[in-house]
Amino acid sequence: MNARDLCLGFALIALSSVAVAEPGCRPLVERPWVRAAPPGAAALAGYLVLRNPCDAVVEVVDVESLDFGAPMIHRTEEIDGISRMREAGRLVLAPGESLAFEPGGLHLMLMKPLRPLSEGDVVRIRLVLADGRRLYAEYPVRREAPVP
Template identity: 30%
Template sequence: MKSAALPLLLAGLLLAGGAHANDAAHIRASHAWIRVLPGALPAGAYVTLENDGNQPVALRGASSSVYAEVMLHRSSREGGVSRMAMVDALNVPAHGKAELAPAGYHLMLMRPHAPVKPGDTVTLTLQFGDGSTLATDFVARPANAMDAGDDHATPAMDHDAMPHGH
């Protein structure tokens, strides 16, 4: 069994490092943020993924040097009951986008190695179906936050606000 897996692994590594565009090369991540909860409660990570490629791309999960465990989850509400389930993948359609957002798909971040506070930046490495990865900076936001706080929903600029660094 091992001898069959090794060539596949090597082929995957060659593809990921070669001239062929990999899944991650077609993905642009934006509005990346983490909702930090008090104490040892798991945090949720959210991001918008845009795929400029001709093929769908599967987000398979993520990893982090800050959190011991990162899992892809989907929240849903059925008959007045909120549920959360682990999922294997989230497809980002060709020339389309997928959003990880509160009450939907999200990355569940568990067991931080050190406290994460609002304002901190945490790098999560997004992992795609072909084995390629995309390191993405997520901004930690307080427990009551509903979005990335980068005002992407409103075109008006609040001149009293701190610069967003775009």
């Protein structure tokens, strides 16, 4: 083995180490949609399934949108027979876990639409992760949930 072969071997080992150490796995936003609301509505609700196919825990800490002035993540809870919405706080997904945002439960509360929205429009929403990454998806405005 000569010096050139040795250097090439070290370079290949270094490249393979980088490929293994580099986190390329991203959580997946599946079946996103926003429920259509009457014209002039001050808030809409968004739904999706968030799936974590990665080997590491994923934490969702916020939501952003260019189409709403105040997007939030809420959870509907029943307390003493009364249904109330509360901010959900941090959402933690273990490896392999999925989290459904659905009517009557966890959902995106999309306050202050910045433009009129009707069925067939598409809104842009990003989930913000604790590590600073953002999961962008386009959410069609629909009357009914998409069929899985």
